[in-house]
Amino acid sequence: MSHPSSTTSPGPAATAPNTPDQPPSWAPAAPTIALLTALGVLMVGQMYTVLALLHPMATALGTAPEQVTWTATAFGFAYAAGFLLAGPLSDRYGSRAVITTGLVAATAATLAVSAAPDLPTAIALRSLQGLTAATFAPSALSYVVHHIAPQRRGTALTCITSGMFAAAVLLQIGAQAVAAGLGWRAVFWLSAALMALSLIPVRRVLRPTLRHGTGGGLSQAFAAMPRLLGRPRMVALYLSTVALMSSFVAIYTAVAIAGPAGIAGNSSAILALRTSALPALVAVPVLARLLQRLAAPLRAVLAFALAALTVAAGSFLGGHTVPLALALLLFVAAVAAAAPAVVETINATAPHARGAAVALYGCSIHRRQPGPAAHRSSDRPRLRRHPARRRRRTRPGHPPGSAGPPPPPHPMTWNRASTNSCPPSRKWPRATS
Secondary structure (H helix, E strand, C coil): CCHHHHHHCCCCCCCCEEECCCCCCCCCHHHHHHHHHHHHHHHHCCHHHHHHHHHHHHHCCCCCCHHCCHHHHHHHHHHHHHHHHHHHHHHHHHHHHHHHHHHHHHHHHHHHCCCCCCCCHHCCCHHHHHHHCCCCHHHHHHHHHCCCHHHHHHHHHHHHHHHHHHHHHHHHHHHHHHHHHHHHHHHHHHHHHHHHHHHHHHHHHHHCCCCCCCCCCCHHHHHHHHHCCCCHHHHHHHHHHHHHHHHHHHHHHHHHCCCCCCCCCHHHHHHHHCCCCHHEEEEEHHHHHCCCCCHHHHHHHHHHHHHHHHHHHHHHHHHHHHHHEEEEEHHHHHHHHHHHHHHHHHHHHHHHHHHHHHHHHHHHHCCCCCCCCHCCCCCCCCCCCCCHCCCCCCCCCCCCCCCCCCCCCCCCCCCCCEEEEEEHCCCCCCCCC
């Protein structure tokens, strides 16, 4: 009696058709995570390097430090816009190809920034640098989902996103150290050199993405974005990201403006406060395997709840430095745990347009960039007008503190710098013969 076991056995040899989640073999996790995390720090950190270079750049470019902050703002807007281009390009041409091309373009743009002769040129070149640097993040997150095994995928996403958050502090500290010894232009030289050298491991470690026979071209990849925005679940995920990251920026801005006496208005103390939150960005990736036991939507909800609780606690502890630092440490941990959970949920919701979906997520993170007032350097003392001088400028009929129109000349005053020793109205007539 024969048994048709050969036709029904579900062994490893029975392979299903390739899907976006099932390539022929998974990429090695450890080198991929290390490479993409390091590149995340380097590429995202370019947004924040100039915040440590305001005074030397202002001196070299012949402007004020407050005006140099426009280079950070220009980078941020171009960076957010670049996400909308990089995501569909990653879906169409593959993550490794977009990362490689972006690194080449970002290297050239970063070298160009180092040679900027004036502020308008620096702003334009920083915009170009932001546009090219934006090719990395959506492509890297899309690569992890396509090429890393599911049991290691959450750890990979957590490490990469935590590295991107840590870049804001790490690159400022590094830029300060390099600028102190070699000048501000050397910061961009070194960044460009690291980008160029990273092309070698990118080509060796990352694998090309297999394109399946789905049809369509680049236009179809871009057309996926409005369709994603028409799905209520995706819109809710994007809006939650906007709320979380807006609160992140708002909290640190509020601490910088109206925090404890030793922190408010002191840029060094603010940077030290941000540095004190770095252990959270290390602890969350270490605990990633434990966190992966929870479903991604549940992790996101719990992380948002923790963020809300820490914000509420910080509002009551804002007058004390140490409790405030502990509250911010937990808040940063909640943000670091929420980001990969949201990315996993987005990728699971849009499996056939992951690059575009992650691009919209990245754009929602960087949609608001603070202007010059938010980056104003507080190391330089502000000049305060003497109260008596302010009172003298107040004129009748104008509110206190306003200059008002210049007062009419007193009838008994005259120009002391003139050659006449008497007022014009009191000149004696010339004697006539």
